[in-house]
Amino acid sequence: MCRVVDTLLVDQETVYDPRRSNSRLLLGLKGSLNEYELDLLRHRGLEARWQKAQRGELILTAPVGYLAEEIGYVKDPDMRVQQAVRQVFDKFLELGTVRQVLFWYVEHDLPLPTRKYLNGRWHTLWRRPNYGAIYRMLTHPIYAGAYVYGQTKHDTRWEGGSPRSHIMTRPRGQAAVLLPHRHEGYISWDDFQRIQKMIEGNAIKGTGERAGGAARTGEALLTGLLRCRRCGRKLTVRYTGREHDALRYCCFRAAQDNAEPRCINFGGTLVDETIAERVLEIVKPAAIEAAMLGAQTQTRQQAQVLQALELELKAAHYAAEHAQQQFDAVDPKNRLVADELERRWNQALERCGELEVRMQSERAQCRETEMPSKEELVMLANKLEELWHHPDTDMRLKKRIIRTVIEEVLADVDSCAGAVQLVVHWKGGVHTELTVSRRRRGQNRRHTPAPMVQAIELLARILPDSLIAGYLTQNGQRTGAGNFWTKEAVASARNCRQIPRYSPERQQAEGWMTLNQASALAGVSAKTLRRAAESREIPALHPLPEGPWIFRHADLETAQAKAFLNRIIHRQKQGSGPNSGQLPLSLSTT
Numbered sequence: 001m002c003r004v005v006d007t008l009l010v011d012q013e014t015v016y017d018p019r020r021s022n023s024r025l026l027l028g029l030k031g032s033l034n035e036y037e038l039d040l041l042r043h044r045g046l047e048a049r050w051q052k053a054q055r056g057e058l059i060l061t062a063p064v065g066y067l068a069e070e071i072g073y074v075k076d077p078d079m080r081v082q083q084a085v086r087q088v089f090d091k092f093l094e095l096g097t098v099r100q101v102l103f104w105y106v107e108h109d110l111p112l113p114t115r116k117y118l119n120g121r122w123h124t125l126w127r128r129p130n131y132g133a134i135y136r137m138l139t140h141p142i143y144a145g146a147y148v149y150g151q152t153k154h155d156t157r158w159e160g161g162s163p164r165s166h167i168m169t170r171p172r173g174q175a176a177v178l179l180p181h182r183h184e185g186y187i188s189w190d191d192f193q194r195i196q197k198m199i200e201g202n203a204i205k206g207t208g209e210r211a212g213g214a215a216r217t218g219e220a221l222l223t224g225l226l227r228c229r230r231c232g233r234k235l236t237v238r239y240t241g242r243e244h245d246a247l248r249y250c251c252f253r254a255a256q257d258n259a260e261p262r263c264i265n266f267g268g269t270l271v272d273e274t275i276a277e278r279v280l281e282i283v284k285p286a287a288i289e290a291a292m293l294g295a296q297t298q299t300r301q302q303a304q305v306l307q308a309l310e311l312e313l314k315a316a317h318y319a320a321e322h323a324q325q326q327f328d329a330v331d332p333k334n335r336l337v338a339d340e341l342e343r344r345w346n347q348a349l350e351r352c353g354e355l356e357v358r359m360q361s362e363r364a365q366c367r368e369t370e371m372p373s374k375e376e377l378v379m380l381a382n383k384l385e386e387l388w389h390h391p392d393t394d395m396r397l398k399k400r401i402i403r404t405v406i407e408e409v410l411a412d413v414d415s416c417a418g419a420v421q422l423v424v425h426w427k428g429g430v431h432t433e434l435t436v437s438r439r440r441r442g443q444n445r446r447h448t449p450a451p452m453v454q455a456i457e458l459l460a461r462i463l464p465d466s467l468i469a470g471y472l473t474q475n476g477q478r479t480g481a482g483n484f485w486t487k488e489a490v491a492s493a494r495n496c497r498q499i500p501r502y503s504p505e506r507q508q509a510e511g512w513m514t515l516n517q518a519s520a521l522a523g524v525s526a527k528t529l530r531r532a533a534e535s536r537e538i539p540a541l542h543p544l545p546e547g548p549w550i551f552r553h554a555d556l557e558t559a560q561a562k563a564f565l566n567r568i569i570h571r572q573k574q575g576s577g578p579n580s581g582q583l584p585l586s587l588s589t590t
Contacts, residue, residue, distance in 0.1 A: 143192070
């Protein structure tokens, strides 16, 4: 063990001998006072920093899109950077999720700016976007023109026998200092608040939250919107069946979390179809306006891509000119440097060529996809239901439309009535109660709907299976599996429900007639008889909008039908002869 003896401490005032008590006392007092003074200076510096931050005058490192100046944060003068930052917010308001914004940038191969500290200054670099960069940009209040300080805090924890410091992010809106309207922003403060609510709503949280989660590509249309009317918990989605394609909404959280009995579960296909029908009824009056807005949005998207490519091409031309200047400035004999500068110049020129080819391709695509006319948009809006049920329609778009008009749906099951009770809470505060009948055991979505079965049963009285299939296809009807109707499909639907096939003998025995046969029997034209059936002067059946009329011989023999037909025949006879009260043409013109 090494000992230090005969040691003296010297300062500007005196010499201290640690072996003497008086010297040790003085050294201890001076050390304590110096430590206290250092701590006091540190606290004064932190308080001054805090006061400066509360006034919004503490200017720290600026994120991409801004520069830190003495007067505060100012926008980056690079127009390409400004356009890229503004485009991120526009795409999020259009697509609704951070992940979809990332996919859009990756699909169009567009980079995003980032800042890096090199050689004593900040430089702007362009890189392939990632989720974290887009999320930080969308959630930073500085882009809404607000001054923010203290978004993070240090937390010291005891881990592994030693203290460790962790940097934690404060919850949104709980920053130490938040001063809106301090500088020029890329978006307004209201739009920033709206974006934060959309991001929070994209994450499914606890049972007490109203967030429905982001719209995904699953088949469940009401994911995140259904709530159990008995326990108040969110309903989850289950896919059952042999191929896991049978949709069911279930309330299992009480059983999983608290070991309580399960609340409700029911098939989701009919519920989704019912809600979709009500939503289409509401949005159909605005379908034309929505179609025009959709066309304008598509045109704006193409313009955004072109604008980004134009700015990137300008930056590439500048880089090529800079590389050329460096090559021209070097001594041609110094091949070690000249070869490298020439390679960089060639790379810059190749990049310019690639961007020019991409711009030509985008411009050609814009010319091919011209703005549709108003007549085409009106025709498209009238086919809203057909577009909704088209297999190529994006499921995420349907869910976003549903969530635009519906706040929440309360669901309960009435086992006695065999129905699902729904209470739809619309965005405007209106509530609607709906009742959806549940499918019986053995039924599925591939079963032929009851109205179509009834139409087949009626048409089989006057038509063979081949003509019935033609009329069903003409009216846009499909089988339960979504296929076109054929002679074999009609025969299968009849045989499963024991509907007799068409035969002339059965038609004559039961007295069923077509429109032409009934008009020939009644002695009037087919057009007159059809108008009489439409006005319900004569009983008739019309199972399909674009299908044949069905008459019965007994209905034409009733006293009411005979009286009506006699009036028609008498009126036609009077109209065929000359009118005694009518003057000749030569006299009437004088």
